[in-house]
Amino acid sequence: MGRLINSEVASGLLVIAFGVLGLSAIGSLEIGTANDMGPGYLPRLVAWALVLAGAMMTGFAMLRAHPPVPDLHWRPLIGISAAVLFFGATVDRYGMVIAVVGMTLLAGLASPISRWRETPLIAGCLAAGAVLVFIVGLKLAIPIWPR
């Protein structure tokens, strides 16, 4: 198993997954004909091309040795995703300050290069700057504090 799934096989499988996801999004959209294409004509073509390309990639990759699947670094992946999700989830209800401070703190957890004494300081500066530039300056319709 470990030997079989190299980086190219993984790439191919991922691409097949994209194609299948695409096909499921298409569902039963009308294909139409070449001189009167329906909304499903080109998407279906593209999705099947993805499935085919992924299958070919997987097939060829199994025949030859390739580098192993690269290690994923979970800490930055989860930390940064969580930071952005937090911003999206809070900004319209709890306001800019909470969204930015929370985002910065979560982002700080994403990497060992961050220093726990600096992060709150960065959070404060970013929040103040964000309010000044984007709400006072550019007048974006975002609340400063929770509403």
Added chain:
Amino acid sequence: MDLIANIGLGFSVAITPVNILFCFVGVLLGTLIGVLPGIGAVATMSMLLPVTFHLPPATSLIMLAGIYYGAQYGGSTTAILVKLPGEASSVATVLDGYAMAQKGRAGAALSIAALASFVAGTVATLLIAVAGPLMAQLALKFGPAEYFSLMVLGLVASVILASGSLAKAIIMILAGAFLGLVGPDANSPMPRLTFGVPALAEGVNFVALAVGFFGISEIILNLEKDLQRVAPVAMRDLFPNRDEMRRSVGPTLRGTLIGSVLGVLPGGGALLASFGAYAIEKKLSDTPERFGQGAPEGVAAPEAANNAGAQTSFVPLLTLGVPSNAIMAVMAGAMTIQGIAPSPKVMVEHAQLFWGMIASMWVGNLLLVVLNLPLVGLWVKLLQVPYRILYPAILFFCCIGVYSINNSAFDVYLAVGFGIVGYLLIKLGFEPTPLLLGFILAPMMEENLKRAMILSGGSLEPFVTRPISAFLLLATVAMLLLMALPSFKRTRATALNAD
């Protein structure tokens, strides 16, 4: 003379105080992100799209364009001083620029880069002014079949230029194309491919896509790498000596020419131009062994070429309405936000915008030379800002940029999703640039294909019988054949991995 009148009109737009100010803001921001690692022009321009909504059309495009060529400039500064190409197009400059810096000629290398860029910018501006209207004339002969063939050519060209595997580049185009087809459908009121999500009815948000793939995933990747900096080289004199000047003249002019031509080609732009120019100078030189050891020719040629290419890559967008690379895709997005559909009519219906933007590029290049040589010290200081302070700020700009487009939390979640997928794909050796081009071109291609097929009653014949379309497709086939040649494969591999 139309040309002089047009350029006059351009300058009357470009040198209004507001436009000079935003041109300045653009080139300054561009230089800044060019200097800073881990954030590129595509991500920055996408994040700023919501801000440009509040500006007049010409002003917003002038600023965005400034970011693009400013970034080229900042990228070469770091390439020379710390061996770190801020942008992909300055990779070629690293070779001789850093070597010059190590010999104590850092200031001279920076000046040569700046002057070569400026000369190239001036010539390219003139070329666009001359070639633009001719291209627009040609565009009048373009029907749906021609447009479709042109876009096929552009996509194939972008595949060749993508670094890494060709198969993966093609897959990225397909994936981008699929995402581009989500949402509105020209012939029916029902949104498609949305999984029933109402927020997708207008299509996948371009900013969320670009920021996810180029901003968020980039931060994740940078955090897992150890971002080690090379200490900047000390600078002595800023001015090149007579010998260095003499050696730079020819390469600058040839680089400008090569850059201008390669920039116009679909899929082209600054990256190809800089490598092409470097390789040609090395071939032409009597002393090719000096290249890589600090030859001023090796700085002047790629710098002239990438700047000229950056500028002429606006030509297909402004005259045909077809963006030829990811940066131009963002510019097309900015035009659409302003209610201007990119098309051949832009030059006639928005003459002020067209000529104003062209003139502003010259103004911007002048600003870059005048401002940046004295500011080099500041940029070097900025380079020393540690990444642990930088990345939360960059992440914040990602967030606010995506959110403020539609004040939509969904777009932010979408950006996270693209960030994660982008991270996986980049780890597996997929390059995200072709995805963006596929995303932008797919809806246009579908529309033109549909129209062409309706006109021909379902026959593919017009694509090969109409001369311009046939020529474009022939060029595409030629490129595909070229790709299959083993010798080309080798050259491509060395050119794209020249470090």
